[in-house]
Amino acid sequence: MSPSYRTPEEFEQLQERIRYLEQSLEGNAYVMDVLSSTTAIFGDTEGNRRPEVIVRNTLEAVRRLLALPESAIYLLDGDASFNLAQHDAEDDTHGDLPDRVEQLIQQGTFSWALHENHPVFLPAGEDGGMVLLHVISTRTRVRGMFAARPGQDEAPRHELVMSALTLVLFNAAYALESADLYHLMERRQQALQRITERQSRELLHHMSHDSLTNLPNRMLFSDRLAQAMERHANGSSHVALILLDLDNFKRLNDALGHRAGDELIRKVATDLSVLLETPRGSTGGQGPSPTLSRLGGDEFGILVEGIQGLEGVVRLVTEIVRTTAVERTVADHPVLTSCSAGIAVFPYDGDEPDTLLSNADAAMYDAKERGRNGFRFYTQDLNSRTFRHFRLETDLGGAIEDDQLRLHYQPKIELATGRVVGAEALIRWDHPRLGMLPPGQFMEIAEDMTLIEQIGEWVLQQACRDLASLPGTAQALPHIAINVSARQLRQPNLAEEFFAITEEHGIPADRIELELTESVIMDDADTAARVFQRLREVGMSLAVDDFGTGHASLTQLKQLPADTLKIDRSFVMDLEKSHEDAKIVRAIVVMARSLDMQLVAEGVETDAQIHLLREFGCDYAQGFRYSRPVAFDELREMIVNDVRMLPESE
Template sequence: MLKRLIKQFAVSGALISLSVAVVSLTGSGLIAGDNTIGFKLVASAFIAVLFGVICLVLIRLNLTLQQTIAQREESELSLVKLSSAVTNSGASIAITDTKGIIEYINDKFCELTGYEQSDTIGRSIDLIGLTQFPNGEEVPTWDMNCLKDNWKGDLLSHKKDGSHFWCTTTISAVYDKNNEISNYIVSGIDITELKEASSAMKQLALFDVLTGLANRRLFIDRMGQSIAASQRRQNIAALLFLDLDQFKRINDTLGHDAGDELLLIVAERLKSCVRAQDTVARLGGDEFTILLNDINDIQSISHIANQILKELKEPIMLGKHEVIISTSIGITLTPNDSQEVDSLMKNADLALYQAKERGRDCYYFFTEELNTKALKLLHIEQELRHALQMDEFSLVYQPQVCLKTGSISSIEALIRWNHPERGLVAPDEFISIAEETGLIVQIGEWVLKNACMQTQMLQQLTGQSIKVAVNLSSRQFSDPNLEQVIADVIEETDLNPKYLEIEVTESMLMNNIDKVIEQLNRIKSTGSTITIDDFGSGYSSLSYLKRLPVDILKVDREFVRDIPEDLNDMEITSAIIAIAHKLNLKVIAEGVENIDQRDFLVINKCDYAQGYYFSKPLTFEDLYRFFTAEQLKSA
């Protein structure tokens, strides 16, 4: 209506002004002689012209008003079209002005955020942003800086009820016909489940499932960062290797659930001993590692190590059982010892073994001496592999004499290494290394096979029913296929199994007694007999002895060596013989070196004995000659 009135008024005024101007000018020319009348006519003409100008201005204003109204209608139409286009979109949509004020939201936005139209229209879009980060962790969240054309990203936002959700967000600008931004379209899709799944996968990839500590992969990555940081800051970082000294015994005795609970408690105690910038990791089993960053003096490392030793020895309740554990710790430093991750891991492992050798429940710093020792052990390992391939091993046999008759009842097979450069190498120099590397399994099978084969041959040559005793390593004893290995060797060598004695050390019987009994029964099922070697060197087998399916006890040489000077050794040895006989077991005493020791054993009714008093270990050829000489004497 206003537009129409302005338009009519402006056109009419312009026509009237033009007519008045013409009449006025004409009149002024016709009546030029009358000054008063002429002046009035000129004035009237001027007013008419002025009125016409005003009318023209009004016409211009009318055109501007029409353009403004048209633009507003166009903008409203554009917003309506945008709203109509996104109403049924599968994404959450919000349309804002250039300052981020919400002008429109679709139903999906309401469904996702919990906000209604009345809650949002006229408010800033940052109402869905976080005011506080969850758990103190900084994460990408909504910010007004995101409000620009072609912005994309994953944002953690919050709903009306305060709960959080992840949203992959795209922001697009809407331009008017003057190529200026008039609105922003904020589009989002809920990806919370995807983020949670990704986080779970990351947790599995980088963290230990049981304890939640860093795993090997994450720990090695952080070690690399720590090495670089120590170089920049001119300080040191420390790597600690730990394992629990009594874990296997507790795990086997109380079960794996108790073992898992123990590991969880240990993990928490370790975390309590270090700082926020340090890393505690579990590599597997009962092996833990700790990375100490930004260290300025070694004393602080020793303090933390002592704190760990103290903390772990505090009693732990596992169900109804109270257990006390300890740990051994190996420590290496960067850049002092190395600046390579692999080298530092190796160094810490070497230091850990040194701590164990020193009696456990202690820590030990890596030294170059340890590295030299490790290289030597590696060299020996390589030589042992070569020895297996080149058949450099041989057997010697020490006779075991029946103390009643004085005749040889059996022989113990002992391995020797015929080194091409160092000559004959005693077992003490390589058996422990073979145990650590796992080569003892192959070596043990070689000993078993050759001992049975040569004993069967000796029986044929001498006509005597000689038994052979073969020692098992702890790795062999724990092999579930041991029964089959023994059976295969007996069949291959054609030795009657009653002439084979399998010797196991007392330390092998200390763990899970039920599993030990099962394994011993499997060995006996082959027809061979079982001897407990080094009896008396342990501390718990005596209570289980009546349950163990064994045939012979071998008294440890430590109790025989000082007879008859040491009265305690005499009492212990006589007690072992008496207990064994009460349980219907035979007894062998090893390490007999003089007649007094032999006489003491005879008086206490020991069944068999072996040692240098009777014979040193003999090669197969010497053993054959020994038997031949004995036969000649008896003849």
């Protein structure tokens, strides 16, 4: 086979073809190298996830593909405006690209190029130059625009390079999208973290503070007490624990309602906080400022550290009692408050927080038993009394069910004739271990345990059973007076429930006389008047007990539908010796006559008192001169035998 010969022209074409292929292969390798480096566009740290870093990395990748004297990237903002993010020029002679792009925007060509997902070469300017535009977008969202002034030999460049440019800018769009998503998630995470931290703080505060006063609660107070005892365990200084309880707070709650009770608690907490914020010198302590806490209900705790002597504690507690014992306006009513406080000192009165709290509590109850509005330090003998109180609370719950309650009756005597015309029912507790207990030893416990309504119903049931056992017609039965507590007064259906009990036993409602103390009535005169009116409508008689001690005005008495005033024993006991008491009793008689009320004098013990009461015009009397409270069988004998109880001179 003969050899093939090529002409010089053919040989030159072949060499040109080889050069083209070599350039293509070189270009392909170059493009692949550039594309492999575009991963730098996607930042992998917080610093290079910023848009300006992504833009800079994108332009660096593009310049490796194309020789561009001038290039720029525009980013789309939230207002759908394109803003220049970065502009690079080769030298000072190149720098008018932003102006040329602005012309394209004005012409509308820029907007057209946004819809082309490939490089667009547009003429710009009178010098015959070109502008290269390429949208920066993901498949669903335009992120910006790439603009450049290509060199003379770059348009048109190899198709592979242009495809690589599209891929680079596509990656840039997703890098911007990813960065936005990352920062959005980061902001959400930060917001969630802030919310979580705030909620955690709020939850911790809620768990450790009282919602009504925002003071530390029992949990936080106990923790601070334990820490204080640990700090002062070396014995160089002491810790004083003060517990205080508002006097007669339950009575206020019953009379004015729980909102009024909450209002009083807040006001007392504010006053105590202000007092304890004064300089520490008066407390005799060297530690942190006193910690005030609301432990629950109307009970507060105060922790004083670094005590060197008890004089400072005495001064502080005296000031606390004085600060609390003031008149405050609560629910538009003037309310006079006071407190009882108990003090236990570490390490003398306990080496454990619970022991110290228990002993301070015992001291506080001792202060209450000694007349309230004062304070007591803990002593060893208080534990036995506290235990006894606890046992009574435990036993009282079953007293009704176990039939341990009894009614005794103190006869009510008609002064003119000495006849027994009625009696006051007085409850007793026949305790299986302690014997017969008077109401003063357990009725306050009943109030605390909210058993007073149940006991009040039992008293009325038993009084009606006893009345029903008497001979004679129902209308001839004597009147039985029954005490009603402030808590019962707040029962919305008290009149209906009491009337149903009298009907059940066949007792006329007017045979039952309900007594409320003057002080209870005056605590909430409007409620008392409303309840009295409803009780009067069902036929029951009504009496104001302990009159003269509650400062009721004549106007208030006039508005109160009561039938009887009972003169307090404090005015009767010295009646024959004190001209002042005699004047007061005479004035009460005159007032009762003007209001068409009957009068009962309590605590009558001498014939001289009987004569004076008759002289003043008093109707009835009760007291040891006539009879102590007796069991119903003895009262029955007095009534059936028509016993007359007259002064010895008669």
